[in-house]
Amino acid sequence: xxxxxxxxxxxxxxxxxxxxxxxxxxxxxxxxxxxxxxxxxxxxxxxxxxxxxxxxxxxxxxxxxxxxxxxxxxxxxxxxxxxxxxxxxxxxxxxxxxxxxxxxxxxxxxxxxxxxxxxxxxxxxxxxxxxxxxxxxxxxxxxxxxxxxxxxxxxxxxxxxxxxxxxxxxxxxxxxxxxxxxxxxxxxxxxxxxxxxxxxxxxxxxxxxxxxxxxxxxxxxxxxxxxxxxxxxx
Amino acid sequence: xxxxxxxxxxxxxxxxxxxxxxxxxxxxxxxxxxxxxxxxxxxxxxxxxxxxxxxxxxxxxxxxxxxxxxxxxxxxxxxxxxxxxxxxxxxxxxxxxxxxxxxxxxxxxxxxxxxxxxxxxxxxxxxxxxxxxxxxxxxxxxxxxxxxxxxxxxxxxxxxxxxxxxxxxxxxxxxxxxxxxxxxxxxxxxxxxxxxxxxxxxxxxxxxxxxxxxxxxxxxxxxxxxxxxxxxxx
Numbered sequence: 001x002x003x004x005x006x007x008x009x010x011x012x013x014x015x016x017x018x019x020x021x022x023x024x025x026x027x028x029x030x031x032x033x034x035x036x037x038x039x040x041x042x043x044x045x046x047x048x049x050x051x052x053x054x055x056x057x058x059x060x061x062x063x064x065x066x067x068x069x070x071x072x073x074x075x076x077x078x079x080x081x082x083x084x085x086x087x088x089x090x091x092x093x094x095x096x097x098x099x100x101x102x103x104x105x106x107x108x109x110x111x112x113x114x115x116x117x118x119x120x121x122x123x124x125x126x127x128x129x130x131x132x133x134x135x136x137x138x139x140x141x142x143x144x145x146x147x148x149x150x151x152x153x154x155x156x157x158x159x160x161x162x163x164x165x166x167x168x169x170x171x172x173x174x175x176x177x178x179x180x181x182x183x184x185x186x187x188x189x190x191x192x193x194x195x196x197x198x199x200x201x202x203x204x205x206x207x208x209x210x211x212x213x214x215x216x217x218x219x220x221x222x223x224x225x226x227x228x229x230x231x232x233x234x
Numbered sequence: 235x236x237x238x239x240x241x242x243x244x245x246x247x248x249x250x251x252x253x254x255x256x257x258x259x260x261x262x263x264x265x266x267x268x269x270x271x272x273x274x275x276x277x278x279x280x281x282x283x284x285x286x287x288x289x290x291x292x293x294x295x296x297x298x299x300x301x302x303x304x305x306x307x308x309x310x311x312x313x314x315x316x317x318x319x320x321x322x323x324x325x326x327x328x329x330x331x332x333x334x335x336x337x338x339x340x341x342x343x344x345x346x347x348x349x350x351x352x353x354x355x356x357x358x359x360x361x362x363x364x365x366x367x368x369x370x371x372x373x374x375x376x377x378x379x380x381x382x383x384x385x386x387x388x389x390x391x392x393x394x395x396x397x398x399x400x401x402x403x404x405x406x407x408x409x410x411x412x413x414x415x416x417x418x419x420x421x422x423x424x425x426x427x428x429x430x431x432x433x434x435x436x437x438x439x440x441x442x443x444x445x446x447x448x449x450x451x452x453x454x455x456x457x458x459x460x461x462x463x464x465x466x467x468x
Contacts, residue, residue: 017256025251103374109374123368128365130338134335134337135337145388147386150384
């Protein structure tokens with residue numbers, strides 16, 4: 001029997017309209033879909049693709065606990081990969097849904113690492129939160145020979161400081177509960193006035209604000225953009 | 235009269251199937267489209283969107299010379315912006331087509347800078363070459379708290395060297411004629427064996443190779459990926 005193919009499908013930043021045509025077609029015709037969900041909670045990936053998932057599709061939920069300890073999440077992906085493996089062995093394709101892009105801080109890479117040796121895989125790239133936030137803030141990220149630096153917000157202060165000082169165009173992702181700390185770092189560097197805060201870009205709950213006006217409590221899906229060098233006049 | 239809206243629409247890396255549903259709808263219903271073309275040559279943007287552009291749409295071509303001198307390109311965008319302005323003033327929306335993402339090394343930012351003060355604008359983000367190359371190479375770009383560094387290939391050797399040494403996950407864009415020089419830099423840093431070369435990702439002419447096997451002559455749309463730190467096992 002021919003084994004199934006594992007598709008890792010990027011869904012974009014949140015607006016279902018920013019799903020690509022390829023991703024939409026794969027989801028609409030899927031027999032099996034798989035996606036991560038917060039343990040005991042909703043799946044953002046499923047909610048973005050909801051209007052496309054056939055009612056007849058089998059759904060494999062990977063229930064991932066939000067924990068700094070890696071073991072529980074590893075177990076969730078181990079179990080998910082086992083369930084997906086069974087479908088692929090039975091000859092059924094599996095469409096694995098992923099917010100944003102599968103390989104840009106995406107959960108699909110954990111599934112991919114566990115199954116790529118044994119099955120045909122295809123990764124369908126998606127619109128990242130990076131360019132979605134820039135689009136919504138109407139801030140060009142980079143032109144010509146400008147460098148772009150992407151920093152996860154949980155990095156420690158000294159590393160953030162060193163990397164921000166060397167940056168030209170800068171995005172700080174996964175801001176969340178680190179917002180007050182990151183803002184203090186940018187304050188010390190005299191960069192707060194140029195920074196823009198974007199929360200839940202392209203969703204109905206979107207917020208785009210000068211960083212100085214950002215709320216104290218930021219969600220995980222938030223970003224700070226700082227383009228020090230962009231010269232869009234060419 | 236109500237003025238028209240200027241849309242900057244990302245088309246993704248080359249495969250028309252990687253156009254988002256929103257971009258597709260805007261193009262399919264456009265009365266006026268605008269796009270850059272190489273002076274005297276084709277427009278990659280137009281070719282990606284070709285099957286969506288209505289035969290009745292007016293097309294504004296910005297003929298941009300490939301030159302390190304900025305003045306001729308500035309003139310091309312000045313003239314393009316004037317033609318677009320006339321349509322917007324007459325109350326017609328203009329859909330400006332852009333390879334990849336409009337604000338990630340995209341040409342739309344030059345049009346945006348010239349018109350944003352006077353008209354309603356909306357940027358529709360697209361799939362970037364960055365994640366498209368990672369998808370096609372099946373190389374995760376970044377997980378968890380890994381940093382991503384994006385460097386344009388034309389940067390001088392000393393700057394490339396310094397930025398590459400400090401990088402964790404690395405993409406070098408716009409490789410083109412700089413390939414031999416960039417390869418020499420990576421050789422000196424002992425990184426060539428880990429590097430992957432991707433040319434024209436997601437198009438029929440795509441090529442994905444170990445950097446050591448890359449051709450001497452690379453096109454502008456080529457990229458080197460190096461993920462030193464990614465640990466997709468979680």
